[in-house]
Amino acid sequence: MSKARIELPPKLIPVFSGQARYRGAHGGRGSAKTRSFALMTAVRAYMFAEAGVSGVILSGREYMNSLEESSMEEIKQAIRSTPWLDAYFDIGEKFIRTKNRRVSYVFCGLRHNLDSIKSKARILIAWIDEAENVSEVAWQKLAPTVREAGSEIWVTWNPEKDGSPTDKRYRKTPPPGSKIVELNYTDNPWFPAVLEEERLSDRERLDDQTYAWIWDGAYRENSEAQILSGKYRVAEFDLPEFDGPYFGIDWGFSQDPTAGVRLAIQDQRLYVEYEAGKVGLENDDIAKFMIDRLPGIEQHTVRADSARPETISHVKSTGGGIRPAIPRIEGVEKWKGSVEDGIAHLRSYKEIIIHPRCTKFLHEARTYSYKVDRLTGDVLADIVDKNNHYIDATRYALGPLIKQRNAAMGLMIPKRLLQGR
Structure with a gap:
């Protein structure tokens, strides 16, 4: 039996290995997820046709008024980039099919x-690209339509809204038989220099939330709910003179x-x-782990x-x-009130500058939030107790400064009250 080589981002290899009813990837720009899934539809079409299985590969989006708005061009380019696939398919202006005509694209x-989808005979794979805006009704109607034995549903999308139908169905609570991963530009071995x-450039000129949505696969969150919204940015830096360093640790469970x-x-x-x-860090290993990663921690107050x-x-x-x-x-x-005082202290800085290597702190800066009323969307005063481990460590590191600021504010209040009488 001859073998063919297919190159995929390593993170996608488990997604396409073994049996699954649902396969998918979500993330930001430059991750190669669309091109990889386009390529794999062609590989599976080849496998079906060689096995004597006839049917269609359905390529869908929420809206598609013409073929120009479809994934057809991505699939064509993926096939043409692989010589043995290029030789196996007939590609026309408005069609893609195997030369033996057993498998074709719709x-x-x-x-x-949706109603016409039901009439498509033998859907072998339904690949839904740009799936963020697919409605729950569409998902409910599509799933039972893909009903052939061994048929699969593939989903690729750039997240936008926390709680969208696609997000709920395939990210928050993926159904049984799912192989779905987050895929970003950092997972793409062929990420091009031009991107x-x-x-x-985007990291310098865009606000971090927009940057994170475009490149890091983050949601477009309600910025008013984000505790550090507008206060931080990512940049490399070298500080010849500074106050500190300050070290803090938050214990894990x-x-x-x-x-x-x-x-x-x-x-x-x-x-x-x-x-x-690190999760699951044993007490005996904490000191060495921190010393290896936080320069000078063994020489300073922590x-x-x-x-x-x-x-x-x-x-x-x-x-x-x-x-x-x-x-x-x-x-x-x-x-x-030390948590609230710590937040007020962090927001009192002109800005918080996060080095690019501090990816977990950056994630918390983006996601540490106030609670939002479920019905009205109003931002509440209560803090969501998650996405805060590195931020808590920061509060601890700055504890004396927070207390000093709190004491100074306490001295100022009575004076103002006296002046107002």
Whole structure:
């Protein structure tokens, strides 16, 4: 049996391996997800035809008024880029089919052509690209239409709304038999230089939320709910002079990472220089893990969550010389409202500058949010207790500064009240 080589982003190899009813990928621009799925529809069409199976590959989008709005051109380019596939298919201006005519492509808009989809005989694979805006009704009608034994539904999309029908169905609670991954430009081994230039330009000129949506596969969140909205940006930096460094650690649990940060302050700007984090980090390994990733942590004062004094004691000790230690680690002081005071302190900086290597802190900066009323969409005062491990470590690191600022504000209030009487 002859073998053919297909190149895919490594992250997609498990998606297309083995049996699955649903396969998919979501993420930002430049990830190669559309081209990869287009290529794999052709590979599967080849496999079906060679096995004597007849049917159609349905390529759909929510809206499609003409073939120019379909994925036809992507599929043509994918086939033509692979010589053995190019030799196997007939490609015309308005059709793609195997030369033995067992398998052909059908292109369809789901919004206006759902009823006609039902009449398409033997749908082997339904690939829905740009699926973010597909309605729940469309999904409900499509799924039972793809009913041949061994048939599959493939989904690719750039997320936009947290809770969209596609998001709920295939990302939040994927159905049984799903192989779906997040795929971004960082997962594309062939990410082109021209897009890298565009990405770097966008990082400089766009607000981070827009950048994250375009390139990192993030939602277009309600920016009013984001606690650090408008306060941070991503940039490389080298600080010859600064206040600090300041170190903080938030202890993890079974599902949460033990998270550490190294910070610096210059010209009323907070710089996030390094981060370190891992889920399931054993107490014996914490000190070495942090020392290897947060330069200088063993030489400076480190403030950690005071809720775990036994962990602080363990990390401070060398265990009789058998492990590294962080000798100047101490529990941070907490008080009623310390979380809110910490947030106010972070927002008091001119800006928070995050080094590109601090990807987990950046994720939290984008997602740490206030609660939103389910019915009205109003932003509430309560804080959502998630996406905050590295931010909590930052609050701990800056604990004395937060307390000083709080005390200064406390001195100012009575004076103003007295002046108003």
